[in-house]
Amino acid sequence: MEVDVAIAGGGPFGLMLAIELGRRGVRTLLCDAKESTAFNPQANATQARTMEYFRRLGFADEIRRSGLPGDHPTDIAYFTRYATHELGRFRLPPSGRARAMVSSNEGPWSASEAPHRISQKFVEPVLLRHARAAGPVEVRFLWRLDGFADKGDHVACDFASVDGGQAQHVRARYLVGADGARSAVRKAIGATLQGEYGEKRDFMGGRMYAIYLHCPGFYAETGIEPAWMHWTVNRERRALMAAVDGKGDYAFHTQLRPDEDEDKITDADARALFHQACGREIDCTILSHMGWTAGHSLVADRMRRGRVFIGGDAAHLFTPTGGLGYNTAVEDAVNLGWKLAATLAGQGGAALLDSYDFERRKAALRNTAYARGFADSVGNFLPKPGLEDDTAEGARLRAEAGAYLEDHARREFNIPGVTFGTRYDGSPVLPAPDGPIPEDAANVFVPSGLPGGRAPHWWLGEGQSLFDRFGFDWTLLRLDGQGGAGIIAEAQARGLSLTVADPGVPELRALYGANLALIRPDQIIAWRGDRSGDAAAVWDRVLGL
Numbered sequence: 239m240e241v242d243v244a245i246a247g248g249g250p251f252g253l254m255l256a257i258e259l260g261r262r263g264v265r266t267l268l269c270d271a272k273e274s275t276a277f278n279p280q281a282n283a284t285q286a287r288t289m290e291y292f293r294r295l296g297f298a299d300e301i302r303r304s305g306l307p308g309d310h311p312t313d314i315a316y317f318t319r320y321a322t323h324e325l326g327r328f329r330l331p332p333s334g335r336a337r338a339m340v341s342s343n344e345g346p347w348s349a350s351e352a353p354h355r356i357s358q359k360f361v362e363p364v365l366l367r368h369a370r371a372a373g374p375v376e377v378r379f380l381w382r383l384d385g386f387a388d389k390g391d392h393v394a395c396d397f398a399s400v401d402g403g404q405a406q407h408v409r410a411r412y413l414v415g416a417d418g419a420r421s422a423v424r425k426a427i428g429a430t431l432q433g434e435y436g437e438k439r440d441f442m443g444g445r446m447y448a449i450y451l452h453c454p455g456f457y458a459e460t461g462i463e464p465a466w467m468h469w470t471v472n473r474e475r476r477a478l479m480a481a482v483d484g485k486g487d488y489a490f491h492t493q494l495r496p497d498e499d500e501d502k503i504t505d506a507d508a509r510a511l512f513h514q515a516c517g518r519e520i521d522c523t524i525l526s527h528m529g530w531t532a533g534h535s536l537v538a539d540r541m542r543r544g545r546v547f548i549g550g551d552a553a554h555l556f557t558p559t560g561g562l563g564y565n566t567a568v569e570d571a572v573n574l575g576w577k578l579a580a581t582l583a584g585q586g587g588a589a590l591l592d593s594y595d596f597e598r599r600k601a602a603l604r605n606t607a608y609a610r611g612f613a614d615s616v617g618n619f620l621p622k623p624g625l626e627d628d629t630a631e632g633a634r635l636r637a638e639a640g641a642y643l644e645d646h647a648r649r650e651f652n653i654p655g656v657t658f659g660t661r662y663d664g665s666p667v668l669p670a671p672d673g674p675i676p677e678d679a680a681n682v683f684v685p686s687g688l689p690g691g692r693a694p695h696w697w698l699g700e701g702q703s704l705f706d707r708f709g710f711d712w713t714l715l716r717l718d719g720q721g722g723a724g725i726i727a728e729a730q731a732r733g734l735s736l737t738v739a740d741p742g743v744p745e746l747r748a749l750y751g752a753n754l755a756l757i758r759p760d761q762i763i764a765w766r767g768d769r770s771g772d773a774a775a776v777w778d779r780v781l782g783l
Contacts (some may be wrong), residue, residue, distance in 0.1 A: 240409045241265045242582050244395050246383035246423055247416030248272065250281075250358060251550025251567040253365035255414060257295060258575025260372025261710065264582060267408060268369065268416075269381035269397050275362035278450050278526055279489035282357050282480040283561030285657050286340065287692070288568045289351035290705060290761070298351050300364055305356025306466065308334030310484040312355050314651055315465040316643040318472050318626045318636065319517030320479075324462060325471060326640030328647030341697060343745075346654035346683040348695045350703035353657075355466050357482050357489070358564055381406075383422065386413055388544040412578060413546045421552035427543035431555065433606065437533035439617030441476040442557055445494040446532045449508045453522035454486030460516065471621045471639060475514035487525075490515070493532075500529030532557045532617075535610040537602045542595040549574060554602035559612035560650055562605045569660070569760075570598050576711065576759035580781065585732060589666040590782030597662040604660065608680055612650040619643070654683035661691045662762065667782045669765060673751065687750030689763045694749045698741060705761065709737025713757040716740045717747045722754050724770030728777050756780065 243259055245252045248270030259266045284292075284301065292298040306312065309332050316325040331339060336352035369375055378397075384405075386395040395408040415423025424431075438444045457464055468479045477492040492511050494500060503511075508527040513519045534555040541553045550567035574594050580586035619642060625635045659678055663671060668690050676686045685694035693715075696704040707713070712734055714722050719740045729736035747753065752766035756776065764780040777783075 239267070239406055241267045242411045243267075243414060243578060244393070244408050244410035244412070245269070245414045245416050247418060247550070247552070248275070248366070248377065248379065249416060249418065249550060249567070250361060250365065250564050251571050252414070252416030253362065253369050254568050254571035255416065255549070255575050256369040256375050256377065257365065257372045258571055259579060260369065260375035261295075262576070262579040263373055264579050265374045267376050267378070267410070269378045269383060271382040271400050272379060274379055275366055276359045278448070278528075279357040279359050279480065279482050279487075281558065281561065281564035282355065282482070282489060283565075284354045284356050284361065285561065285565045286347070286349045286351055286353045287657050288565045289354055290349060291568060291572055293351050293703075294705065294708070294710070294761070295368065297364060297368060301356060301361060302333060302354050304360040304364070305354055305483070306333060306481060307484045308332060310481065311464045311466065312336075313463075313465040314467040314469070314647045315462070316469045316471055316640065316647075317462070319470055319475075319515060320456075320462060320468060321460040321517040321520075322626065323636055325636055326644040326647075327463075327465070328644055328651060330466075330651065343697055346658075348685070348697070349658070350695060350705045355481075359482075383417065386423075386426065386546070388546055390544075393545050411545065411582060414574070415546065415548040415552045416550050418551045419555055421548060423546065424538060424548050424552050427540070427546050427548070429538040429540045429543070429548065431536040432539050433537055434533065434535040434610065436531045437535070437610075439533065439613065440620055441493050442559060442613045442617035443533035444531065445500065446530050447492050447494050447500055447503065447508075447511065447527065448530055449490040449492075449512060449527045450525040451488055451490055451508075451512060451522045452486050452525060453488060453520060455521060456486065456488070459518075459520045469616075469643070470515045471619070471643070472626055473621050473623070475511065476621075477511075477515040479515070494529070503527060533613070535606040537599060537606055540595060541599055542591065547574060547594065549598065553598070554606060556606055556609045557613040558609070559616065560609045560653065560656065562609045562656070566602060566605050569601065572760045573598055583733070585734060586781045587778075587783035593662075593665045593667040593782060597665050600662065600664075601660045604678070605656070608653075608656050615646050615649065616643075619646070649681060653680045655679045655681055658683045658692050663690045665690065667764070667780050669779060672766075685749060687752060687755060687763060687766055689765055691763060693755070693757050693761050693763050694746075696741070696743060696746055696749070698743065704741055704746075707737075707739040707741060708757055708761060709735060711735040711737075711759045713737045713739055715746075715750065715755040715757060716753070717750055717755065718753040721768075722770055724773035725754065725756065725776065728773040732777060734777075
């Protein structure tokens with residue numbers, strides 16, 4: 239079997255990459271050893287930037303119809319135990335009202351899409367449907383990658399069905415390891431994860447336990463106001479629990495004590511862990527349970543060797559504070575997809591594929607650092623003795639804890655800078671900065687027309703985003719409504735797909751800082767200028783030639 243790209247692994251990174259490749263006509267084979275998409279909730283937050291990429295592909299509304307219902311609160315609430323004392327609450331709008339947060343052209347949250355609280359288990363089936371519909375893409379579950387060899391002009395891959403009944407030799411132009419935290423592809427290319435592994439904290443560090451449970455009476459039994467994230471802070475059972483579907487399914491995570499053996503935890507034990515966090519016995523059904531390790535802040539020292547690439551959890555591991563792991567994986571796929579397609583079409587040079595490693599490692603190092611900071615902030619907060627006491631001192635301690643935790647929630651869950659502020663300065667396919675590089679701050683985002691970052695967003699009226707004017711591949715924004723003839727002619731000569739957009743908004747000229755802005759397929763500004771100048775040199779740079 240011959241394909242352009244073989245993908246080992248069918249999580250969000252692998253599926254998103256298959257969509258990006260398939261829609262560009264790239265022959266793609268994706269194999270995953272699992273039976274199907276994820277059953278357990280796993281990631282539970284889709285950031286606004288990821289939703290913008292889903293909008294770009296045409297299925298953001300489909301994603302938004304799954305997950306938490308549009309009227310379900312998305313608050314982050316903290317308790318001593320769920321049925322006793324509420325410590326604090328950071329209020330956020332439900333999905334149905336979240337669009338108002340991004341609908342202005344002012345402020346840090348101007349975006350084509352709002353974030354959405356949806357479990358990865360609901361995202362993956364949508365991605366799978368669109369991958370299978372994305373042109374020349376074949377998806378096989380219950381198939382694994384047994385081995386491969388980079389032959390210089392192709393990668394010889396051996397796939398086999400997990401029952402050992404079938405084998406398939408595949409000749410691929412490129413191989414991508416999307417095979418998760420224990421990635422065999424990462425190990426085979428000699429890449430190693432570097433950073434912090436299993437960093438110990440009072441919470442969100444070391445041995446954790448995940449319980450997927452059904453508890454339709456949770457709010458009635460506890461008497462608490464519904465939320466999206468429910469945290470407990472006490473000296474016996476620290477936990478967090480995310481609402482999965484708004485109908486009684488929850489993803490519950492707790493820190494294991496030294497005397498608790500994850501291999502011996504039964505359904506009854508899992509129920510007891512939940513009851514400890516509740517402070518009383520509440521009827522529930524255990525759907526699944528398993529151990530995992532928090533405290534990771536790890537990034538591979540390389541994401542490419544020759545014709546073999548890695549991305550997603552194979553390339554970086556997060557403690558899930560801030561919800562950055564899955565969202566970073568989606569950005570990996572969008573970045574790599576167009577670069578592989580351009581190279582396969584003979585349009586890109588050697589530096590284009592090199593830039594994937596540079597840009598996405600830089601982003602992963604940044605994002606894991608943010609996630610680690612959030613984990614330190616909440617995980618190293620120690621509940622004081624007497625916090626649960628029904629005394630005046632207990633009330634004082636609860637007020638003190640609530641103030642800290644509400645402030646923490648603002649810092650972890652109101653993060654436009656993290657969401658939109660990834661920059662690729664220094665990449666081999668970007669020009670040298672022609673202005674001051676914006677400050678990278680979690681809770682502040684100032685849009686910039688400087689090449690290397692996300693294109694500034696603007697609403698054009700009647701619900702149309704500036705990003706809706708962008709093409710699937712390259713876009714030339716003409717902010718004075720004219721010019722760019724050299725850029726356009728050179729794109730035509732090279733057979734590039736270039737959309738020319740004249741938004742007719744005078745304010746955008748000042749926002750972008752030039753009359754012309756060349757936007758990459760991943761909505762990153764590649765170049766800006768008042769005239770086309772040496773158009774051939776511009777394209778040579780941004781295509782890695």
